[in-house]
Amino acid sequence: MNPANPRYDFDFAVAGGGPAGSSAAISLGQLGHSVVLFERETFPRFHIGESLLSTANDAFAALGVTKRIEAAGFPEKWGARLITHDGQTGRYVDFANAREITRPQTYQVCRQEFDRILLERAREVGVDVREACNVTACEFTPDAAILDVASRGNTAAARVRVRALVDATGRGGLIARKFNLRTEEPRLANIAIYSHYTNVPRLEGPRPDDIRLIACNDAGWFWLIPISKELTSVGVVLPKTLYRRLANGSSSEETLNRTISDTPVVAELMRNAQREWPVRVEKDFSYSASAYAGNRWILAGDAGSFLDPVFSTGVSIAMESGIEAAAELHRALVRNDFSASSFAAFSRRQRKRFQTFRRFVVGFYTPQFRDVFFSPEPPKLIFRSVVTILAGRWNAGLWTRFLNQLFFAMISIQKRLNITPPVFRRDRDAGYPTRTRSEDPIANGVRPLTPPVGQR
Ligand SMILES: Cc1cc2nc3c(=O)[nH]c(=O)nc-3n(C[C@H](O)[C@H](O)[C@H](O)COP(=O)(O)OP(=O)(O)OC[C@H]3O[C@@H](n4cnc5c(N)ncnc54)[C@H](O)[C@@H]3O)c2cc1C
DSSP states (O other): OOOTTTTTTTTEEEESSSSSHHHHHHHHHHHOOEEEEEEESSSOOOOOOOOTTTTTHHHHHHHTTTTHHHTTTTOOEOOOEEETSSSSSOEEEGGGGGGOOSOOOOOOOOOOHHHHHHHHHHHHTOOOEEEEEEEEEEEEETEEEEEEEEEEEOOOOEEEEEEEEEEEOGGOOOOHHTTEEEEEOOOOEEEEEEEEEEOOOOOOSOTTTTOOOOOOOSOOEEEEESSSSOOOOEEEEEEHHHHHHHHTTTOHHHHHHHHHHHHHHHHHHHHTOOEEEOOOEEEEOEESOOEEEEETTTEEGGTTTOOGGOOOOOHHHHHHHHHHHHHHHHHHHHOOOOOOOGHHHHHHHHHHHHHHHHHOOOOOOOOHHHHHHSSSSSSHHHHHHHHHHHHHOOOOHHHHHHHHHHHHHHHHHHHHSSSSSSSSSSOOOOOOOOGGGGTTTTTTTOOHHHHHHGOO
16 A cells, blocks of 8 residues: 555556666656556566667666666677678768767667666665566556556456556557557568577677678668677568568578578678577567557557667667656646646657657668668768767757758659669569658658547
């Protein structure tokens, strides 16, 4: 029972203990609220999503974990090495060039350890963290959010009554599924196949642990992410249509091996690599949300929306949105107004961030974007503004946004005239999206599928 108000068991509940849930819970705890966090797994647990953006440093500072993250010994990330399938182009996305960034250097993390650090911090600030507790249902009355929680090893489900719920259940999407909030992203209908390997050589030079992003000459691409001294996360992302054609009945392991051997630069890097875990496959990971908050609930991280992993935005957005969700609920408590309409600014901010990154992500799966993005000599000023957004500063100043418009103008021109030599195959069968930006409802801010008012 919450001693401050016996009508509630706690002020707030958080469902999910990933980066979004922990960040929301820590921030609410730091603001002095009583918080319970339910996590269905027992930590440490495996999770994909290992490469962070520079802006993650701001989140670490806000959450009070900077020193702990520094001490954990995660490989340092200063940016990304972009490489074409034949190894010909070796552009560098250098976060040190980004504007409006507090600190460019960030990390690539082993998620078992990273998520554990955040969850421990939540405990430290007084959050009641309950692992092996699955939130099975939730309902919302005018004055409370009520959760059903099943804990492992305990047959009777518990009911918990709070002022409001942060849904941070990731792709599980507790509330998104309840209220049918999700819209799939057909332009990002991709599949990822990956595992962790030892004996993958690191980059030469002063920044050996940067992520390598290696583009196939069709729409696929590889990530190679050092996540510890020994381990490198290696995966390929392919459009579903291409994947089906390639897989053609073979196992995910065979498909991964085939795509590796078909891409000369990756084949060379993986020559002595030793796989340490079974190959995993993930699909249907890109979607948007028609609402990010409603009466007495708020979504953070992947529980709201998620973009394809190509620009490593997921964890950094998850932490940022968790912190924002907490600030929003704190304000709601002060005003004593937990209505959907009072959360409108929060929802707008989530949507804006999603759309800013989405433009780059959708662009990446077109050959013209890749021609310009991978080009060895792109205009410096423009590329610097692109790097600023990709380092995580999605809400950059006017000048940066203007230069980004010029970048996308260059891509439009590349569709008609070759301002840079075309390197990537114009192969529609490979799964390239064919709709133009003006035909794309999400890019144009058309909100799909709004749930009936009574349900929100
Ligand atoms: C192939 C792939 C590669 C990726 N690579 C990157 C990358 O390089 N960099 C990056 O930043 N991001 C990457 N991501 C994205 C990243 O994995 C996610 O964006 C990030 O984990 C989101 O954090 P979250 O806290 O919102 O959700 P999660 O990390 O998924 O956490 C959700 C938590 O909720 C728990 N949960 C679920 N349902 C319930 C329930 N009903 N009750 C209680 N608990 C529940 C889960 O067990 C889980 O611990 C990648 C994603 C994919 C698919």
